[in-house]
Amino acid sequence: MPSSTQTLLVNGRKFTLDADPKMPVLWALRDLIGLTGTKFGCGAGLCGACTIHLDGKPVRGCLTSLSQVQGKQVTTIEGLEADKLKAQWLEHNVPQCGYCQAGQLMSAAALLASTPKPSEQQINEAMVGNICRCGTYPRIKAAIQAASEA
Template identity: 70%
Template sequence: MSKSAQEVTINGRSFTLDADPNMPVLWALRDILGLTGTKFGCGAGLCGACTVHLEGKPIRSCLTSLQQVKGKAITTIEGLNNPQLITKWAEYNVPQCGYCQSGQLMSAAALLMQNARPTSNQIDEAMSGNICRCGTYTRIKAAMMSYSDKESQK
């Protein structure tokens, strides 16, 4: 194994990547593993397009290096297992251009895993770091509130 080999777990699968330990997770996902659902937006952690889960918490993969995730579990949009949330996203016509949607869904899913019935303000706070140039914020919130209502009826 090379000195630059990085052990990572992504979507439940272990990988050994021959990559610089300082490489952002985003580029390892997209360029090495071919998981292109996670998007490059700003490269500065400001837009949320690159959001993935690290141990269930949303992070910006453009700012997080491979060495920071060593031995931890990463979930990307390809590994998100929440068909009910995705159904609500479609039901409320959330996507427009769709570019921000993987990051939006990952942030929404993280909040809903922590709090099945978030308030409107909690949704605003959790989603504030995700920019949508199409302005679908009201539909995102409506989809999340509807999902919360459905989950509480189980």
């Protein structure tokens, strides 16, 4: 992989990396910057474990290259400010194994930022593609609904 200088704005901080512009941002976040909250799951954008925000919109970090994030704000789970949502996540005992939780929270936070009072259908549509092997989907949905009412 030919490398070049890549500049990332992550969680409000600027990082300059010597990396291939085709590198998935997931690997830059985890391996080069040290932000390991964003998880690798399937590598094909299907499971949602690697969900980050790019200018406030949820994207899959495994499918998004460094060149695609140039000049844009990247937010990871470490920089997510969604206190009401996080509180409801705990109140509803959502986490079990925890592997999918960063991606689930990132998708849920993006939904609530764009649609503060989502319907059940909007929640379902926003969360599709975020896989939870522990099957906590009813608790995830309840936490999102409660956060929207808080």
